[in-house]
Amino acid sequence: MIYVIGIGPRGIDEITPKALKALNDCDIISGYSRYIELIRSHFPGKIFMSYSMREELKRCNDALALSREHKNVALISSGDAGVYGMAGLMLEVASGSGEDVQIISGITAANSCASILGAPLMNDYVTISLSDLLTDWSIIERRLICACEGDFVICIYNPASNHRPDNFRRACKILIHHGKSESTIAGYVRNAGREGEFSRITTLGEIMNEDIDMLCTVIIGNSKTYVSNGKMITPRGYKL
């Protein structure tokens, strides 16, 4: 049996009881080393398998092999495993094996970061990852343009990394070029819910000059998003 579990943003106090129960029921907890360290101390007696980034396929193959040996394995992702996490790949790897794979939701970065910034996702939004390791940049660019044209709120995952430090600036320029005003409200959160949490609300024109790294999630408002009392609010449309 394999559980693919989203542990939410911050370790133990945003993991659901359903996910906690599955973690406790497992023999082995497996995942990216950074996330294993977030939860390790809460599960004494478990076997932990820590992996580096880019070993996603190995994690899934190992989990499948262990499940075949009648072990219960929890494969963890931060946030929600079903959003740019391990859920899809695990289902693909296990397909046809006869092994049971259960996905257990967690709070994804869009929602945890939104709650820190205020309420920016109260109207229709897109999530776009700027990682072009697995998706051609041409597709990412097209999606950014469509998000502009629909006046969606835009939540950006994986805005930058050491290997692609300029993707975020590039994305902002595309948005501005396709009609998103530089004065559009934009905010970001680094280390949501973890030690060193930092957030700032600014504008699309200004956020390009911020230090946006791989630990950040960015939310760019729609044309109606505004700031009140230090909170970023996208109106749902109620008349006050």
Add this chain to the structure above:
Amino acid sequence: MIYVIGIGPRGIDEITPKALKALNDCDIISGYSRYIELIRSHFPGKIFMSYSMREELKRCNDALALSREHKNVALISSGDAGVYGMAGLMLEVASGSGEDVQIISGITAANSCASILGAPLMNDYVTISLSDLLTDWSIIERRLICACEGDFVICIYNPASNHRPDNFRRACKILIHHGKSESTIAGYVRNAGREGEFSRITTLGEIMNEDIDMLCTVIIGNSKTYVSNGKMITPRGYKL
């Protein structure tokens, strides 16, 4: 003090410890009657305030008045309060009052339904509400078209209600008219995580004929979404 709390899809076993603590710390738990009933029995000794639909502004005004009387109030939404929930309106109503409003995330329907259907949100996606009570249909239509053009996975909230039974069929026809193939994989979940949970995976062409009501969330795949072992999977792009 006002907490706006997402209780997730199913009541108690998908509420985070952080949200549970805030609920326990409050004097009063307030919300739509259906959601109050989901959690009432778990919080003996609390005062509950149940409201009907469309009383959103009253809920917020009441919460603000109680907070001014030094009560701690928990205003709940199902799913995540920051996604088509109570977070934004509460911040708008409390703005300038000096009362402290804290938003606590929950698991939103997109994520809970995705985990039941498989892993359909592994690539870029949009969420669109088909409720035209607060958003003009022309805007909804434009967003559906942009979502098509970007080949986004599309998660549909509020697909239908008694007042607008045809919005969902209308939306599907717009998607097909703008190039989304009728054979695109599409799935839906009714009562995610609750008694009477039901889910089905079919195609965009077929889902129009399903009984999609206000208790359903619908996820329509991108051009690469497929079904394997009864699970809906949108590939992230890994080479197996």
